[in-house]
Amino acid sequence: MSAPLLTIADVTVELPTPRGNLRAVDHVDLSLEAGRTLGIVGESGCGKTMLSRAVLQLLPKKAKLTGRVMFDGQDLVRLAPESLRRLRGRDLAVVFQDPMTSLNPVLTIGTQLMETIQEHLELDAPEARKRSIELLAAVGIPAPEQRLGQYPHQCSGGMRQRIAIAIALSCEPKLLIADEPTTALDVTIQAQILDLLAREQRRRHMAMIIITHDLGVVAGRADEVAVMYAGRVAERAPTSALFKRMHMPYTEALLAAIPKLDAAPHTPLPAISGRPPDPTRPLRGCSFAPRCRYATGRCREAKPALTSAEMPDHLYACFHPIQMAEGVGA
Amino acid sequence: MLNFVVRRLLAMLPVLLAVSLLTFLIASLLPGDLALVILGDQATPENVAALRRDMGLDQPLWWRYLNWLGQVLQGDFGRSFRTGQTVLQAVAERIPVSLQLMLMAEFLGLLIGVPVAIACAARAGGAFDRFMTGSAFAMLSMPSFLVAILLIFLFAVELHWLPATGYVPFTEAPLSNLRFFVLPALTLALAEWPGIMRVLRSDMIATLQEDYIALAKAKGLKPARILFVHALKPSSLTLVTVTGINIGRLLGGTLIVESIFALPGIGRLLVGAIYTRDLVILQGVVLLVACGFVIVNFIVDMLYAVLDPRIRHGHA
Numbered sequence: 001m002s003a004p005l006l007t008i009a010d011v012t013v014e015l016p017t018p019r020g021n022l023r024a025v026d027h028v029d030l031s032l033e034a035g036r037t038l039g040i041v042g043e044s045g046c047g048k049t050m051l052s053r054a055v056l057q058l059l060p061k062k063a064k065l066t067g068r069v070m071f072d073g074q075d076l077v078r079l080a081p082e083s084l085r086r087l088r089g090r091d092l093a094v095v096f097q098d099p100m101t102s103l104n105p106v107l108t109i110g111t112q113l114m115e116t117i118q119e120h121l122e123l124d125a126p127e128a129r130k131r132s133i134e135l136l137a138a139v140g141i142p143a144p145e146q147r148l149g150q151y152p153h154q155c156s157g158g159m160r161q162r163i164a165i166a167i168a169l170s171c172e173p174k175l176l177i178a179d180e181p182t183t184a185l186d187v188t189i190q191a192q193i194l195d196l197l198a199r200e201q202r203r204r205h206m207a208m209i210i211i212t213h214d215l216g217v218v219a220g221r222a223d224e225v226a227v228m229y230a231g232r233v234a235e236r237a238p239t240s241a242l243f244k245r246m247h248m249p250y251t252e253a254l255l256a257a258i259p260k261l262d263a264a265p266h267t268p269l270p271a272i273s274g275r276p277p278d279p280t281r282p283l284r285g286c287s288f289a290p291r292c293r294y295a296t297g298r299c300r301e302a303k304p305a306l307t308s309a310e311m312p313d314h315l316y317a318c319f320h321p322i323q324m325a326e327g328v329g330a
Numbered sequence: 331m332l333n334f335v336v337r338r339l340l341a342m343l344p345v346l347l348a349v350s351l352l353t354f355l356i357a358s359l360l361p362g363d364l365a366l367v368i369l370g371d372q373a374t375p376e377n378v379a380a381l382r383r384d385m386g387l388d389q390p391l392w393w394r395y396l397n398w399l400g401q402v403l404q405g406d407f408g409r410s411f412r413t414g415q416t417v418l419q420a421v422a423e424r425i426p427v428s429l430q431l432m433l434m435a436e437f438l439g440l441l442i443g444v445p446v447a448i449a450c451a452a453r454a455g456g457a458f459d460r461f462m463t464g465s466a467f468a469m470l471s472m473p474s475f476l477v478a479i480l481l482i483f484l485f486a487v488e489l490h491w492l493p494a495t496g497y498v499p500f501t502e503a504p505l506s507n508l509r510f511f512v513l514p515a516l517t518l519a520l521a522e523w524p525g526i527m528r529v530l531r532s533d534m535i536a537t538l539q540e541d542y543i544a545l546a547k548a549k550g551l552k553p554a555r556i557l558f559v560h561a562l563k564p565s566s567l568t569l570v571t572v573t574g575i576n577i578g579r580l581l582g583g584t585l586i587v588e589s590i591f592a593l594p595g596i597g598r599l600l601v602g603a604i605y606t607r608d609l610v611i612l613q614g615v616v617l618l619v620a621c622g623f624v625i626v627n628f629i630v631d632m633l634y635a636v637l638d639p640r641i642r643h644g645h646a
Binding site: 056058085086087088089090092093094096098101102103104105106107115116119120151153154164167 | 540541542544545546547548549550551552553555559560563564637638639640643
């Protein structure tokens with residue numbers, strides 16, 4: 001194993017709100033090696049998007065970030081703006097959730113693709129154009145040459161997300177962050193986009209972070225999964241290990257909440273009861289304790305640390321880990 | 331696109347008709363008998379009645395309106411009973427002055443307002459932003475006659491850099507023509523830039539929150555490219571509207587500024603027509619200026635389509 005491409009070390013993100021500081025990301029440690037895929041899973045507001053923004057250094061202006069984000073040997077948090085700019089788009093690329101808003105409505109697709117290429121690679125306009133056409137073809141856009149002159153509103157949602165992916169891939173990044181890349185798309189398009197991302201990731205040997213609220217999305221596609229809850233990593237394991245035997249009750253509940261195709265009609269979904277804790281008022285104990293069916297007095301008194309038991313690469317933060325897979329489902 | 335242009339052109343017709351009706355009514359409903367004005371207070375009632383008959387003033391209002399409209403449609407806006415000049419002649423003589431003043435004022439206003447707005451939006455809430463927003467407020471609340479007098483005092487009286495009043499046509503002496511226009515244009519521009527700045531600033535701030543700006547940053551584009559290419563164009567629709575309104579307004583001349591700086595523009599023509607109760611000139615000039623306003627607005631609509639492809643393709 002080589003040194004990790006990305007190391008997130010003790011990262012905390014706080015956002016000032018009228019009700020006090022909101023701790024969106026709470027002492028998170030993660031790492032990712034070149035060419036591997038990490039899935040970050042959690043429900044809305046668990047801090048997964050803020051964590052990705054912290055990596056990209058695209059946090060809101062008022063946000064306070066502590067910790068280190070080491071990427072390719074450099075700490076992005078302390079990098080000079082100009083060095084950061086040269087890194088972004090070239091080595092570090094992103095695909096946002098909503099392709100309807102992430103492309104500029106008044107610039108042609110060609111402009112938005114070629115500007116990235118020409119910013120980072122030493123290519124003249126005809127070469128950049130040629131590369132853009134190749135990229136659009138690679139992400140499965142028919143008649144790519146005509147698309148270059150079109151505007152985003154002339155393309156469907158799935159098409160736009162393919163274009164956004166082409167932009168992200170344009171300079172052969174070392175790391176691609178896909179922040180809920182399929183949430184805003186039709187179900188029929190979702191698998192296509194995920195397969196496209198997986199294919200390009202393998203082909204280009206780039207590292208990828210897939211952020212999603214859907215464990216199903218990462219199931220066959222990520223090498224490792226980190227489950228986030230209330231700004232912290234609740235459980236982290238190689239994907240196969242996680243699905244075989246999960247230890248954290250939250251992971252179990254998240255999996256149980258996925259609708260099953262073979263369920264009888266009118267089967268109620270075992271939704272997770274209650275809400276995530278108010279991030280402006282941190283709990284003393286485990287933040288999942290109020291919603292956890294295994295919680296005891298100890299869970300409400302102290303925060304469990306992220307530790308491993310039998311497997312060194314399977315980490316979880318729980319005093320009462322589920323030992324066997326029997327507990328899964330409902 | 332062609333469809334869009336035709337639709338916009340057709341939409342102008344009822345507006346122009348309403349404008350003509352209003353200008354006609356305003357001139358007709360002003361107190362005082364036009365025949366009496368022309369003949370003076372020495373006129374006998376018989377003479378007045380005869381002139382009224384000649385001018386068609388004894389006809390009902392709607393008949394006079396249709397008559398006038400018919401003439402206007404044939405390009406005959408009437409003739410001043412004081413100078414004998416036709417409305418078109420008088421306007422053609424004055425419009426270059428007002429047009430030049432308008433262009434220079436708008437250019438200066440944009441020259442000040444746009445860069446300030448972009449700089450403020452780029453660091454919204456910062457020291458520069460707060461200072462300029464405050465200055466804009468202060469400028470907005472200064473009446474133009476005060477600004478004009480201060481500028482004259484500073485640049486003409488104290489520094490002797492520029493002439494205080496006067497005019498020569500551009501074709502005769504281009505340089506001194508421009509010198510005559512600097513102070514009046516600056517007076518207007520100082521009133522224009524706060525509006526331009528505030529509108530563009532707030533639109534820019536909103537645009538800079540958009541996802542596509544975050545993506546532009548994530549793409550590693552240079553800050554200048556993000557501001558000028560990615561943010562300025564989608565933020566400039568309101569700016570174009572405001573500029574269009576300003577241009578339309580200045581097209582009609584500026585009574586105060588033209589009077590202070592002794593510029594023979596449309597504004598002065600109107601003031602003169604009002605003083606001398608030259609209703610034909612008044613009515614014709616107001617109609618022409620209103621038509622200019624409508625045409626400017628049409629151009630603004632066209633500019634929307636240039637700026638935003640979604641409007642061009644009928645998506646928004």
